[in-house]
Amino acid sequence: xxxxxxxxxxxxxxxxxxxxLRCKPISGHDYLFWYRQTMMRGLELLIYxxxxxxxxxSGMPEDRFSAKMxxxxxxxxxxxxxxxxxxxxxxxxxxxxxAASYEQYFGPGTRLTVT
Amino acid sequence: xxxxxxxxxxxxxxxxxxxxxxxNYSYGGTVNLFWYVQYPGQHLQLLLxxxxxxxxxxxxxxxxxxxxxxxxxxxxxxxxxxxxxxxxYFCAVLYGQNFVFGPGTRLSVLx
Numbered sequence: 625x626x627x628x629x630x631x632x633x634x635x636x637x638x639x640x641x642x643x644x645l646r647c648k649p650i651s652g653h654d655y656l657f658w659y660r661q662t663m664m665r666g667l668e669l670l671i672y673x674x675x676x677x678x679x680x681x682s683g684m685p686e687d688r689f690s691a692k693m694x695x696x697x698x699x700x701x702x703x704x705x706x707x708x709x710x711x712x713x714x715x716x717x718x719x720x721x722x723a724a725s726y727e728q729y730f731g732p733g734t735r736l737t738v739t
Numbered sequence: 740x741x742x743x744x745x746x747x748x749x750x751x752x753x754x755x756x757x758x759x760x761x762x763n764y765s766y767g768g769t770v771n772l773f774w775y776v777q778y779p780g781q782h783l784q785l786l787l788x789x790x791x792x793x794x795x796x797x798x799x800x801x802x803x804x805x806x807x808x809x810x811x812x813x814x815x816x817x818x819x820x821x822x823x824x825x826x827x828y829f830c831a832v833l834y835g836q837n838f839v840f841g842p843g844t845r846l847s848v849l850x
Binding site for chain 1: 781782833836837842843
């Protein structure tokens with residue numbers, strides 16, 4: 625398996641622009657998580673899905689952030705409009721609900737820079 | 740709210756030194772505990788986990804961690820570090836379906 629795939633790996637955009645981050649979870653995994661990592665705040669859970677349904681979005685910082693999972697193999701995290709304080713590394717992770725280990729498998733991350 | 744704290748922000752050691760990274764969590768109920776490692780420029784990878792049973796857990800690359808319930812702690816240890824252990828280490832606690840990560844400890848091992 626290729627693991628969790630994220631694209632793009634790096635994104636540089638100007639303030640006010642729309643940004644879309646993409647994630648393909650490991651095949652067969654029914655949980656998908658979006659995290660944001662910054663020096664100031666560490667690793668924060670933004671939202672997670674189970675069977676394509678958003679379960680907990682309490683970590684989404686504000687209405688500018690939205691996430692969708694239209695099918696089991698694809699999810700997007702959108703920021704509109706983007707702001708410099710959104711600059712961070714965004715990780716997607718997935719896991720299987722059948723696995724007793726609860727281990728989450730992380731993607732390589734998308735490094736977002738908003739100027 | 741549940742929280743996870745890690746004692747040190749940045750630890751600097753020489754090769755062959757022993758390592759102990761502290762982790763404490765706030766939840767008093769049943770928890771599942773994890774240590775993840777993030778090598779420079781890479782994604783998080785699981786080092787080890789504790790669910791039940793022997794409170795001394797052995798993971799990959801010679802790491803181990805001890806769960807002490809009375810202290811709400813899950814400290815990570817390695818008897819002799821190598822330069823390749825330079826990375827950021829995250830303690831995490833599973834509450835229900837949610838992972839709560841600690842702020843991370845950056846380990847720098849000097850050759």
